[in-house]
Amino acid sequence: VEQTLAHGGLISNKQNPDGTRTPYEMNINYFDALSDPHSDEAPDLQVARFMAAQAIMLTLQGVPGIYFHSLLGSRNWPEGVQQSGSSRAINRQKLTCAELETALADPSSLRAQVFIQYSALLHRRAGSPAFHPQGTQKVLDVGRGVFGMQRTSPDGTHRMLCLQNVTDRPQNAADYTLQPYQGLWLEM
Numbered sequence: 597v598e599q600t601l602a603h604g605g606l607i608s609n610k611q612n613p614d615g616t617r618t619p620y621e622m623n624i625n626y627f628d629a630l631s632d633p634h635s636d637e638a639p640d641l642q643v644a645r646f647m648a649a650q651a652i653m654l655t656l657q658g659v660p661g662i663y664f665h666s667l668l669g670s671r672n673w674p675e676g677v678q679q680s681g682s683s684r685a686i687n688r689q690k691l692t693c694a695e696l697e698t699a700l701a702d703p704s705s706l707r708a709q710v711f712i713q714y715s716a717l718l719h720r721r722a723g724s725p726a727f728h729p730q731g732t733q734k735v736l737d738v739g740r741g742v743f744g745m746q747r748t749s750p751d752g753t754h755r756m757l758c759l760q761n762v763t764d765r766p767q768n769a770a771d772y773t774l775q776p777y778q779g780l781w782l783e784m
Contacts (some may be wrong), residue, residue, distance in 0.1 A: 605622055
């Protein structure tokens, strides 16, 4: 809750029977939840951290649910909250087709960087039977700082080793050195 507020997000509370209030919803774009929009941190590192989180989600069994604004690396939209009076509007920016086309046409834009990397992950995922929604998954203990997952196709003929560095430092796992927030999906 504190990090959400520090990163420009909002908190929706519920009223309890005893008169107290309890947070029940964090209103923030996921990109900003992971990276402080006010920091001087390199945008490339912020994109890498965000994509690491999305890559982990894409390794999980089932059909992934991808929020439109995550696909585009959207940031918080406080103007929407002011316009609508709803805290939820912070992560529901209304984009025109022209705005989106302009952003995606500029490879240096945050939206283009996220979209290009996200698209590559989705194509890779779709191209491997190991990621079949009914395939199996096994979380692997590959060391601190690295999320490891093995995915196997339903018929057992295709396997994928998924390694994801979840830190801002290089990590070693399964005989591979992963740079900060780097991920590897390796056919086995």
